[in-house]
Amino acid sequence: MSQLFTLSFFTAFLAAAVRLAVPLIYAGLGETIAEKAGVINIGMEGVMLDGAFFSFAGAWYSGSLAVGLLCGIAGGVLMSVLHGVICIVLAQDQTVSGLAINMFALGLTSFLFKLMSQGQSYQQVETFETYAIPGLSKIPLIGAAFFEKDILCYLLYILLILFTIFYKRTDLGLSHIAVGEAPHAAESAGIPVHLFQWTALLVNGVLGGIGGAYLVLVQLGVFTENMISGRGYIALAAVILGRHMPLGMFAAALLFGLANALQIRLQTIGVSVSPYLLAILPYAMTLLAMLGAAGRSSRPESLGKPYVRGSR
Amino acid sequence: MEEILRMEHITKRFGEFYANRDINLSVLKGEVHTLLGENGAGKSTLMNILFGLYQPSGGQIFLHGKPVAIDSPATAVKLGIGMVHQHFMLVEAMTVFENIILGDRNTKGIFIDRNARRKEILELSERYNLDVELDKPITEIAVGAQQRVEILKALYRGAELLVLDEPTAALTDIEVEGLFRIMKKLVGEGKSIIFISHKMREVMQISDRITILRAGETVRTVERGETTGEELAGLMIGRELAPSHYAKVTKPGAAVVSLHDVDYQKKSKHNGLNGVTLEVGRGEILGIAGVDGNGQSQLAQLVTGVIAPEGGSVDMKGSRVATFSPNGFILENVSHIPEDRNKMGLIGNMSVMENILLKETGDPRFSDAGGWHLKRKAMRTYAEQMQQKYDIRCTSVAQESRNLSGGNQQKVILARELENHPDLLVAVHPTRGLDIGATRFVHDTMISARDAGCGVLLISADFDEILEMSDRIIVIFEGKIMGEYPGSNPPIDQISLAMAGK
Amino acid sequence: MNKNRFFSILVPFISVLLAFLVGCIIMAALGANPATALGALWKGAFGNTRNVGTTLSRATPLIFTSLCACFAYRCGVFNLGGEGQFLIGSVVCCYIATQSGIVGLPAIILCILCGGIAGGFWAAIPGLLKIYRGQNEMIISIMLNYVATLFMGVIYTNWLREGSVPQTMSVPDESKLSRLFGLRCTSAFVIAVVIGILVYYFLFYTSMGFQLRAVGLNMTASQFNGFAVKRYILFSFIISGVIAGVGGSAELLGTQFRLINGFGAGYGFDGVAMALIAQLHPLAAILVAIFFAALRVGSTTMQAATGVPTSVSEIIQALVIVFTVAGLAMVKLPEFKAALERIFSAGKEA
Structure with missing residues (x-):
């Protein structure tokens, strides 16, 4: 067991945790933004799946990672727009819409992927390179984990900081929070509620799309059917655990990453426990964390309620 | 004087129903212009059109003589229209300061320049005597202060024309005086105010001109100096006021329910009860008078078992209540006409029949085998009888209750709550929110329940209703009982003072 | 007929038609004759009694999971954990069937009973967390799906593993459910339909079911009218879990006989989709489940006969869901409703 507690073990462990957490944090940030504006997107899984598939298809046919990324973003936005049409324009139940989106995305991507592959298996597309940030990456323990990453990961750090400032310090951020808390009050203060909700959903699609694309373009290089396998839902849990703030969500997602990295580590060093049992660990941890967290306190007051102008 | 707003031939249709039909309104600079009308006369619809919340089906709006299209509240705000809704439009999770600056785009840069904005707001608040505590959360300030925040909010956005939708409904008399001072100050500085009300005394006190609406149409616009309260009331109702006077009961029967020194969140001024002692006897109507939000909701929920007291005790028909649950009180034969019929009274997506029988499906009349087999036919027959008896106008008892008018929804609730002789x-x-006919029906039904021996606890913010119906009157203020008065020849002055906390 | 009800039936039918239309376009684009392909699809699903049996057998677990979803949603709570409850039910059932030594009818009854209880227990977790902690029941129940899937993994790779292949030992022959008329479908289908009818009866013909629906439509009003709202929520979770758990047991004893990687995968969300298309009507849910099973079974024949990949059928399934949800949303719009009513009344006059 001594090999468990060396510095290099912890470094690798932390690096794995961050790697596992990044797609979740992208999706979680997108979901945070949508929920702040009062729209819950249970369809995050579908948004990510679409992002993953279209980024793969884009990168495969064009041979360019940038094109792949853009396609992934477009794929994610496609799903969030669909969600917007159903629950903003038609003012329908957001949960039902989100569920439909998940199913639609699963059907669509599986179908298109089969069409693309015609039975043959795909080779990998190349993935984004990592750049170590001079100085920072040399910090013991966390340097390699956080600062020897790819460009999308650095972008994520910037986005997290920007959105934290956005909510805490800017006019638009304040308006944004008001839309989720009290849309009627927001509208009467001259804030175009639906415009804000649409913007939030588009950002939700972009970030969710990147989250899915990240799996393909940075980590795996391949697409497989239903490859998101629940990450979208875990992102939703992270938003709740993070009390609907970007940095809180970041911490919650990282916690999940740590639990997951831990179980993988334990597997590789050959602990004599069933790998399936170990794999329960991150989910069990999330459940325990939710058991401890109070549910409603941080959620925007009007979350999930369709806003119809002029009604009460 | 310059005309600031003209609304011409405004029509708004909802399906077959005209909420506004060919309405004309003209507001001058520097005047308080009252829109007078009963509930449902179309005042709120007209103002929602002005504020861009509804699009008119016909007609034209002119501001400063120029035709404008107001497609959203954002546009209305840009055009200098400010609105203080009857239900305040404040974000409760935010502070006063945040609420005032919310959504205002007249800023340089993207960051909130707190100091500069605070200075601007303080200047405004001094100029118009609008005291507010900028850093308090909305939930911690009184209703009157929340209203001042709303007015400041509108002024901060550069409102020239201010719409106040029933601003006095939730205020005490003192606060009303304060509001009127502010309104005079505002028009003195050249702002215009549209004041919505149906309280004659206030209208005669504050208005420069008055436009009367009735059933969605303009009746007339008059100068305050050329009219009287009686004439206005006549124009508003369309006929002479002939209040029905119900015979008052002076000797009630034995107590049905009595509260002894009951506390519930007694620190809270607006949502608590503090040492409440009262009793309702058989065959009497006890009216609880008071301005909305002084603990009435909590009182109602307590005597129907929705919430439990934190101190004191409640006796039901002579025996102490141990556990508080709605079901326990229903079993004690307590009926409830809740304050919000759509949220608390009816299952909107269920039929009239199902709503009438909501509590009765386990009854042997409507099901066999202890509730394990519903007798659909018996249910329908009964519901149709009730439809006749309570004059519920619906296409059939299978119609969804959310599609009924407010009056008919209330009748469904009456049928459910009164038919089992509570x-x-x-x-x-x-x-x-009911029209005159439905109001009369509800009142008559309550009186006949009383005469049949039912104890009635009537909680209402409508003072006229309290005076008309009550055999005894108790005034509640900030969760405390201020005094008890007889229902026949009540001392109206004393009661008004008590309602204001004196 | 009531207009609302008319539209709520019309919309799914139109959605199905539209979905097939898109499916046909895709088939044509792939160079197949849509008519031939659809013919093959039909034949594969219902062409002869053997195929009908296969279709019903595929439909059986879907009926269970969609009834599971129906029941909870009728009480206004979203139980997305049907899959986990299904799996936990099958795990417990598998353990008893293979380890207890009891065989035959007593074993079947015991297995299904315990499977149901296990499913109900699994569903009680999100129910309790929702009631007492205010947590989002959807996310909790999804997490529990993963836990159940992985736990089943432990079972078939480790605890009850038989041989080198990661799968459990088989249920003894005497404890398997009997086949109907020698077809693929077993008495599990009968159990599913009976449960469907019971759920329908409960919801619409009993006082408790009536109150449960009232709670689902308006919790505040139900509370004010004296219904035990929290108890109903927990009850609906547990019963919906029991239905899923029984489904998992029936699937194990009737069709699969052993736990293996992929057992029951996707059934939970399929059930949710079907419940939504059926608009939470339990009897409609049975029909919808058979329809989806037919698409799945038939698509194999279609692929073999015309070369149209089975995934076209998946796309059709997905489109049915999306069109129905969007369509039901649309008919609720006032403008749309008014237009429909004009057409409606014009048709009446003509």
Whole structure:
């Protein structure tokens, strides 16, 4: 067991945790933004799946990672727009819409992927390179984990900081929070509620799309059917655990990453426990964390309620 | 004087129903212009059109003589229109300061320049005597202060024309005086105000001109100096006021329910009860008078078992209540006409029949085998009888209750709550938002329940209703009982003072 | 007929038609004759009694999971954990069937009973967390799906593993459910339909079911009218879990006989989709489940006969869901409703 507690073990462990957490944090940030504006997107899984598939298809046919990324973003936005049409324009139940989106995305991507592959298996597309940030990456323990990453990961750090400032310090951020808390009050203060909700959903699609694309373009290089396998839902849990703030969500997602990295580590060093049992660990941890967290306190007051102008 | 707003031939249709038909309104600079009308006369619809919340089906709006299209509240704000809604439009999770600056785009840069904005707001608040505590959360300030925040909010956005939708409904007399001072100051500085009300005394006190609406149409616009309260009332109702006077009961029967020194969140001024002692006897109507939000909701929920007291005790028909649950009180034969019929009274997506029988499906009349087999036919027959008896106008008892008018929805609730001859009826704002006919029906039904021996606890913010119906009157203020008065020849002055906390 | 009800039936039918239309376009684009392909699809699903049996057998677990979803949603709570409850039920059932030594009818009854209880227990977790902690029941129940899937993994790779292949030992022959008329479908189908009818009866013909629906439509009003709202929520979770758990047991004893990687995968969300298309009507849910099973079974024949990949059928399934949800949303719009009513009344006059 001594090999468990060396510095290099912890470094690798932390690096794995961050790697596992990044797609979740992208999706979680997108979901945070949508929920702040009062729209819950249970369809995050579908948004990510679409992002993953279209980024793969884009990168495969064009041979360019940038094109792949853009396609992934477009794929994610496609799903969030669909969600917007159903629950903003038609003012329908957001949960039902989100569920439909998940199913639609699963059907669509599986179908298109089969069409693309015609039975043959795909080779990998190349993935984004990592750049170590001079100085920072040399910090013991966390340097390699956080600062020897790819460009999308650095972008994520910037986005997290920007959105934290956005909510805490800017006019638009304040308006944004008001839309989720009290849309009627927001509208009467001259804030175009639906415009804000649409913007939030588009950002939700972009970030969710990147989250899915990240799996393909940075980590795996391949697409497989239903490859998101629940990450979208875990992102939703992270938003709740993070009390609907970007940095809180970041911490919650990282916690999940740590639990997951831990179980993988334990597997590789050959602990004599069933790998399936170990794999329960991150989910069990999330459940325990939710058991401890109070549910409603941080959620925007009007979350999930369709806003119809002029009604009460 | 310059005309600031003209609304011409405004029509708004909802399906077959005309909420506004060919309405004309003209507001001058520097005047308080009152829109007078009963509930449902179309005042709120007209103002929602002005504020861009509804699009008119016909007609044209002119501001400063120029035709404008107001497609959203954002546009209305840009055009210098500010609105203070009857239900305040404040974000409760935010502070006063945040609420005032919310959504205002006249800023340089993207960051909130707190100091500069604070200075601007303080200047405004001094100029118009609008005291507010900028850093308090909305939930911690009184209703009057929230209203001042709303007015500041509108002024901060550069409103020239201010719409106040029933601003006095939730205020004490003192606060009303304060509001009127502010309004005078505002028009003195060249702002214009549209004041919506149906309280004659206030209208005669503050208005420069008055436009009367009735059933969605303009009746007339008059100068305040050329009219009287009686004439206005006549124009508003369309006929002479002939209030029905019900015979008052002076000797009630044995107590149905009695509260002894009951506390519930007694620190809270607006949502608590503090040492409340009262009793309702058989065959009497006890009216609880008071301005909305002084603990009435909590009182109603307590005597229907929705919430439990934190101190004191409640006796039901002579025996102490141990556990508080709605079901326990229903079993004690307590009926409830809740304050919000759509949220608390009806299952909107269920039929009239299902709503009438909501509590009765386990009854042997409507099901066999202890509720394990519903007798659909018996249910329908019964519901149709009730439809006749309570004059519920619907296409059939299978119609969804959310599609009924407010009056008919209330009748569904009456049919459910009164048909089983309750020992106690708790009625909260039972006629709020109803037209005259439905109001009369509800009142008559309550009186006949009383005469049949039911104890009635009537909680209403409508003072006229309290005076008309009550055999005894108790005034509640900030969760405390201020005094008890007889229902026949009540001392109206004393009661008004008590309602203001004196 | 009531207009609302008319539209709520019309919309799914139109959605199905539209979905097939898109499917046909895709088939044509792939160079197949849509008519031939659809013919093959039909034949594969219902062409002869053997195929009908296969279709019903595929439909059986879907009926269970969609009834599971129906029941909870009728009470206004979203139980997305049907899959986990299904799996936990099958795990417990598998353990008893293979380890207890009891065989035959007593074993079947015991297995299904315990499977149901296990499913109900699994569903009680999100129910309790929702009631007492205010947590989002959807996310909790999804997490529990993963836990159940992985736990089943432990079972078939480790605890009850038989041989080198990661799968459990088989249920003894005497404890398997009997086949109907020698077809693929077993008495599990009968159990599913009976449960469907019971759920329908409960919801619409009993006082408790009536109150449960009232709670689902308006919790505040239900509370004010004296219904035990929290108890109903927990009850609906547990019963919906029991239905899923029984489904998992029936699937194990009737069709699969052993736990293996992929057992029951996707059934939970399929059930949710079907419940939504059926608009939470339990009897409609049975029909919808058979329809989806037919698409799945038939698509194999279609692929073999015309070369149209089975995934076209998946796309059709997905489109049915999306069109129905969007369509039901649309008919609720006032403008749309008014237009429909004009057409409606014009048709009446003509």
